[in-house]
Amino acid sequence: KAGVTQTPRYLIKTRGQQVTLSCSPISGHRSVSWYQQTPGQGLQFLFEYFSETQRNKGNFPGRFSGRQFSNSRSEMNVSTLELGDSALYLCASALGYSGNTIYFGEGSWLTVV
């Protein structure tokens, strides 16, 4: 079956703009989480959704937001982009809320210029 699908794969934005990234989890998976990966900070947790509710949130400013739809698909939004937001954004999905294997998508590469 299909894995975690993220779109777009690559994008370039200008400072001050906003961006929306999309994630389709593995079929049947109800938990979706997002991570930011940068060379300096490594892999950092952004937020986690289960059954359309945000269950956990990492230490990121309010410019970073997300949501989950009834079909478990998720989007994350970053407003007022800064150069430091340039990163690989990874989406992951799991079958249930806890204790499950977590699978990642290929990521969305965001460059802010």
Place this chain on the structure above:
Amino acid sequence: GNSVTQMEGPVTLSEEAFLTINCTYTATGYPSLFWYVQYPGEGLQLLLKATKADDKGSNKGFEATYRKETTSFHLEKGSVQVSDSAVYFCALSPETSGSRLTFGEGTQLTVNP
């Protein structure tokens, strides 16, 4: 809080050498433990996992054993190949309260022919 400490890299080996990448963790209860691998320009691929003490995860010749007494989950492979060159991440997810992954810093492995 939860934390993962991973052997610092980079690690450079010759083909057919033995590989060990150390990973220790701090967490309450019985977290699930994972090794993920990231090839250049790609997302994270699940390499192996273990969900309870003394479990051994294995895949593609890689192995890791969940050691509760030493809070460790070291990755080993008896004979590495050039194609194993990648970045390896040790991670844990909590026993309860969600699927949030805590990652180690990552270890860059380069295997020379």
